[in-house]
Amino acid sequence: MTATTADKAEIIKAHARGANDTGSPEVQVALLTARINALTPHFKAHLKDHHGRRGLLKLVNARKSLLAYLKSRDAERYTALIQKLGLRK
Template sequence: MLTPEDKAAIVAEYATSEGDTGSPEVQVALLTHRITYLTEHFKSHIHDNHSRTGLLRLVSRRRKLLDYLHKKNAQRYFDLIKKLGLRK
């Protein structure tokens, strides 16, 4: 689960400026952390279909944010996916 300390660390690492919590980089990083957590959760809770629906929503939201970032600033997009270790 995402603790406040973990969230603060992620925000500090991916923020584009001080106090930045809403940039696409920060949002994608937080979503990636939650997606990773849920993926591990499903390894032991195979039949948790309700949470699986939530996972699909998170993945979709992350994809939309990444598409937006790619459209607005391709270099920031490529830097982010490399830093997060995402495909593409």
């Protein structure tokens, strides 16, 4: 299920770098991670939903691109975000 407005506001508040920050890579990656985590159980139950899986793969690739951008710009912020979100175990 998709995240509600309150859930998104909470994610933005937790990862924002400033008061009205919604566009930083940290916030974008956190929102994408929340969407990916919400969609994952659906694909475990519906193995043949290939059209929906394509959308999930697009989200994963967008997150991967943002993480690569952040890693090239500021490695410390990248490692902090990875640890905070629990990625790259």
